[in-house]
Each structure stands twice: as structure tokens, then as C-alpha cells.
Amino acid sequence: MRLVILGTGNMASSHAAHFGAIDGVEIVGAVDLDAERAQRFAQSYDIARTFTSLDEALDWGQFDSVANVTPDRFHFETSMKAIEAGKHVFCEKPLATHYGHAEGMADAAEAAGLVNMVNLTYRNVAELQKFRQLVDEGAIGTIKHVEASYLQSWLVSKAWGDWRTDPTWLWRLSTAHGSNGTLGDIGIHILDFAAFGINAPITSMFCRLKAFDKDPDGQIGDYVLDANDSFTMSLEFGSGALGVVHATRWASGYLNTLRLRAYGDKGGLEVQHGMNGSSLQMCAGEDAEIAHWQDVPVEPVPTNYHRFVEAVHSGVNGDPSFRYAADMQKVLDLGFVSETKRQEIVVG
Ligand SMILES: NC(=O)c1ccc[n+]([C@@H]2O[C@H](COP(=O)([O-])OP(=O)(O)OC[C@H]3O[C@@H](n4cnc5c(N)ncnc54)[C@H](O)[C@@H]3O)[C@@H](O)[C@H]2O)c1
Incomplete structure (x- = not known):
């Protein structure tokens, strides 16, 4: 290639x-x-x-x-x-x-x-792939409730550089520079983390978005700081499960941490991924009686990069495809509609 x-x-x-x-x-x-x-x-x-x-x-x-x-x-x-x-x-x-x-x-x-x-x-995270496999095998039964979050702190810390002076961060804060804020930047990741993890599409949502004041002028150079910094969403999935998903760039103490928890009628699963590694835990069967969580071992998985190369070699398209990402883009767009109308929106 x-x-x-x-x-x-x-x-x-x-x-x-x-x-x-x-x-x-x-x-x-x-x-x-x-x-x-x-x-x-x-x-x-x-x-x-x-x-x-x-x-x-x-x-x-x-x-x-x-x-x-x-x-x-x-x-x-x-x-x-x-x-x-x-x-x-x-x-x-x-x-x-x-x-x-x-x-x-x-x-x-x-x-x-x-x-x-x-x-x-985050499809490269072996713990997420194992989470999905366990869901598909019915390890936690029918999923009723989902919690997912994506926490970053680059608006509070300078661990990744100073957003006030670095264009790599400034364009992410400005809608005129093509940013859809936290929802477009990391919302896409955490919504995929949740929908892929539980193997169910998002069918309706109520979303709140907020851009907080960050500079007395609301603008640095060409960059008007109007893109959202935080969002919260309540969701329903195609499987009937309810969920809450949220993300922010203001989460002190978390540089880049994703978490997904799903609770079914036979047990629960939790995956966490951050700069210091990943973990997967399950509480099911007898363990559910005493709320005991056990670590689940995982095997390495091929990355998106590997799977793209494989797809080019084989001529068979890989996942996540443009079509999948376009469907997720529809959910992101409707997040803005929900915020404006302050209304629950069905994903058509
Ligand atoms: N998958 C992930 O986890 C992940 C993580 C970070 C960023 N991203 C995505 O990667 C993309 C790039 O982000 P980044 O942080 O590297 O941005 P960046 O601002 O650091 O770099 C972008 C580069 O593209 C160049 N560029 C702009 N327009 C161009 C054009 N038309 N032709 C050629 N070069 C052009 C710029 O000069 C710049 O050097 C974004 O879409 C971002 O959302 C994904």
C-alpha cells in the first residue's frame, strides 16, 4: 500500500x-x-x-x-x-x-x-471490544441502563499546551473554524463507545450544550470562543435501553478518560480507558448478589490502522465505515437541534 x-x-x-x-x-x-x-x-x-x-x-x-x-x-x-x-x-x-x-x-x-x-x-481498546463480545454473548442479559462519559481537562490545565496561544486547540473552540465543540470533537468518540459497546443505535435524545466564558473578549485573535465546552445527553437506544452520556473539557484531574457502564437483567459491565491504560470489569451471576466486580482478561486486538490496511489489501471495506460515521453525524447534528428547541429529538 x-x-x-x-x-x-x-x-x-x-x-x-x-x-x-x-x-x-x-x-x-x-x-x-x-x-x-x-x-x-x-x-x-x-x-x-x-x-x-x-x-x-x-x-x-x-x-x-x-x-x-x-x-x-x-x-x-x-x-x-x-x-x-x-x-x-x-x-x-x-x-x-x-x-x-x-x-x-x-x-x-x-x-x-x-x-x-x-x-x-477507541475501537483500538481491547477492553471495549471484549465488552462488546460479552454483551453479544448475553453475559449481562438484556441491557436496561447505560452511563458513559468522556472527561478532558485541557481548558483547566496546560498538560497538552496552552489553548490561549496554540492554534491546535484554538480552532477547536471556534465554530467559524469548523468546530462543533466538545460534541463534535469527543462526543463522536463517546457516543460510538456507548453505541458500539452495547451494540445498539441511538434512537432518541435530549441534549444540552454549553460554551462557558473563557476570555473577557470572548475572542482570541481570529478565534471567537463560541463552540461548546460541555454537553449532557439523555438517550434511548434501539434495544430499548435508556442512557446518559456526557463530556467536558473542564474535568480537572482527568486528562483524557472514557468510561462506559452498562447494566442488564443478568449483570453489569464497566470499561475505563485513560492515559494510564484500560480496565474491564464485570459483575454477573452469583457476583450480582453481593455486588462483587471481577477484572475480565483481554487479548490484544488489531487497530483501525491495521484494519484499514487489511481492507485495502482485500478490497472489502472495514468498520467503522463512512456510512456508520455519517449516521453518527446525524446524531451530533440533532444534538444542536435538541439544544435549540430544548426538546427530545427522535433520530429519523
Ligand atoms: N482519532 C483521534 O483520537 C483524534 C485525536 C486528535 C485529533 N483527531 C482529529 O484529527 C484531525 C487533525 O487534528 P490535529 O489535532 O492533528 O490538528 P492540527 O491543527 O494539529 O493539525 C492539522 C494540520 O492540517 C493542516 N491542514 C489544514 N488544512 C489542510 C489542507 N486542506 N491540506 C493539507 N493540510 C491541511 C494544518 O496546516 C495542520 O498542520 C481533526 O479532525 C481531529 O478531530 C483525532
């Missing part, structure tokens, strides 16, 4: 490290609007060519796949161009900034018969 990495900012390092370690993958080009950044990146990962636009890379053309690691608002235009040129696309989340674009991307990739996958990173 001959891969070009499009966008060479923070997350691109993860793509280069993961794809670079897979047999049969050659990273043949790095593209960034910022030529110096692209060159630094190419040097770090021993990539032969750099380009300052996707058009330039496509004119050269000697690759079959693109890892799209541009900011959210560029995913649509760049992925559509790559698809038009017949390239397989592994796109960062969220797939687009609204459902219309996400659906268009799924339609185009499917019509062209190209591999199309979205990097919902």
Missing part, C-alpha cells in the same frame, strides 16, 4: 507511527499547507516527498491511499477530491461538520467502490 498523509499536525504523528510499523505499508508523501511543518514531519518519519496541497500530491499521483488528518472542516472537500481521484481514504473523526457532507462522502466512496474508514480511535 502506498499512503499519503494529508495534514501533518498533532494527530498525524500517530498515523505515521502506526502505519509506518505495518508490513507492506510505504508512506510515500506528506502534505500540509504549511511547507515547513510538512518538511519537519517528513524528516521525522523518513518520508521521501512533501507537498503543500492535495492537488499537488494528486498531480503526482503515485499512491493508492490517503490518511486524512486535516482539521474537521477540511475533511469533506479533501476526502471528496481523493475519492474522485480513485484513492482509498482513512479519515479522521468527525467525518464532517454536518450530516449533509458526511452522507455525500459515504455515497461517493461507496459509488466509487473505494475503501472508506473513519478513525474512531
Whole structure:
């Protein structure tokens, strides 16, 4: 597989490290609007060519796949161009900034018969995959109630850099820069964590979103700080289960922590994932009588990067696909409708 990495900012390092370690993958080009950044990146990962636009890379053309690691608002235009040129696309989340674009991307990739996958990173967590397997095997029975949270603290701490001065964080705080705030950025991850974990789609939701005051002017340079910092959602799933899902960038003490708990009529499961690792625990059968939780052992699982490479080799699309991510995008969009109307919304 001959891969070009499009966008060479923070997350691109993860793509280069993961794809670079897979047999049969050659990273043949790095593209960034910022030529110096692209060159630094190419040097770090021993990539032969750099380009300052996707058009330039496509004119050269000697690759079959693109890892799209541009900011959210560029995913649509760049992925559509790559698809038009017949390239397989592994796109960062969220797939687009609204459902219309996400659906268009799924339609185009499917019509062209190209591999199309979205990097919902937490599918790489072996404990989540085991959680899902146990749910499918009926280990906790019929799920009635779900709790999920995604906690970050980069608005309070400088552990990842200062959001007041660093563009990598500032664009995430500004709707004019294509950010849908916490809901678009990490909401997509935690909603996928929950829906994938319990193997049921989201069918209705009531959502609250809030952008808190962070600067006396409400603006830093070009960046108007209007994207939501926190959201809370109450949900119903296709299986009939009820759930609460929330996320924030204000959670002191948690740099990046996801948690999912599901309770069925035979027991409960809890998965946690953070910077210090992951855990999976179950309380079922006799243990349910005494509320005793036991650690569940897990085996390593292939990452999204591995599964994208496998899909390109086999020609059979992998999961999560553009279509799945587009359906999740619809849920995100409806979160804004629910906030505006202060009303429960059915996901049609
Ligand atoms: N899957 C995950 O867990 C995860 C984690 C972090 C970020 N992300 C996603 O990765 C994407 C990138 O995030 P980031 O933190 O790396 O952003 P970033 O701002 O650090 O880097 C983005 C880079 O893309 C470049 N760029 C912008 N438009 C471009 C274009 N049209 N063509 C080529 N290059 C272009 C910018 O110059 C910049 O260097 C976002 O969609 C983000 O949501 C995903």
C-alpha cells in the first residue's frame, strides 16, 4: 500500500507511527499547507516527498491511499477530491461538520467502490471490544441502563499546551473554524463507545450544550470562543435501553478518560480507558448478589490502522465505515437541534 498523509499536525504523528510499523505499508508523501511543518514531519518519519496541497500530491499521483488528518472542516472537500481521484481514504473523526457532507462522502466512496474508514480511535481498546463480545454473548442479559462519559481537562490545565496561544486547540473552540465543540470533537468518540459497546443505535435524545466564558473578549485573535465546552445527553437506544452520556473539557484531574457502564437483567459491565491504560470489569451471576466486580482478561486486538490496511489489501471495506460515521453525524447534528428547541429529538 502506498499512503499519503494529508495534514501533518498533532494527530498525524500517530498515523505515521502506526502505519509506518505495518508490513507492506510505504508512506510515500506528506502534505500540509504549511511547507515547513510538512518538511519537519517528513524528516521525522523518513518520508521521501512533501507537498503543500492535495492537488499537488494528486498531480503526482503515485499512491493508492490517503490518511486524512486535516482539521474537521477540511475533511469533506479533501476526502471528496481523493475519492474522485480513485484513492482509498482513512479519515479522521468527525467525518464532517454536518450530516449533509458526511452522507455525500459515504455515497461517493461507496459509488466509487473505494475503501472508506473513519478513525474512531477507541475501537483500538481491547477492553471495549471484549465488552462488546460479552454483551453479544448475553453475559449481562438484556441491557436496561447505560452511563458513559468522556472527561478532558485541557481548558483547566496546560498538560497538552496552552489553548490561549496554540492554534491546535484554538480552532477547536471556534465554530467559524469548523468546530462543533466538545460534541463534535469527543462526543463522536463517546457516543460510538456507548453505541458500539452495547451494540445498539441511538434512537432518541435530549441534549444540552454549553460554551462557558473563557476570555473577557470572548475572542482570541481570529478565534471567537463560541463552540461548546460541555454537553449532557439523555438517550434511548434501539434495544430499548435508556442512557446518559456526557463530556467536558473542564474535568480537572482527568486528562483524557472514557468510561462506559452498562447494566442488564443478568449483570453489569464497566470499561475505563485513560492515559494510564484500560480496565474491564464485570459483575454477573452469583457476583450480582453481593455486588462483587471481577477484572475480565483481554487479548490484544488489531487497530483501525491495521484494519484499514487489511481492507485495502482485500478490497472489502472495514468498520467503522463512512456510512456508520455519517449516521453518527446525524446524531451530533440533532444534538444542536435538541439544544435549540430544548426538546427530545427522535433520530429519523
Ligand atoms: N482519532 C483521534 O483520537 C483524534 C485525536 C486528535 C485529533 N483527531 C482529529 O484529527 C484531525 C487533525 O487534528 P490535529 O489535532 O492533528 O490538528 P492540527 O491543527 O494539529 O493539525 C492539522 C494540520 O492540517 C493542516 N491542514 C489544514 N488544512 C489542510 C489542507 N486542506 N491540506 C493539507 N493540510 C491541511 C494544518 O496546516 C495542520 O498542520 C481533526 O479532525 C481531529 O478531530 C483525532
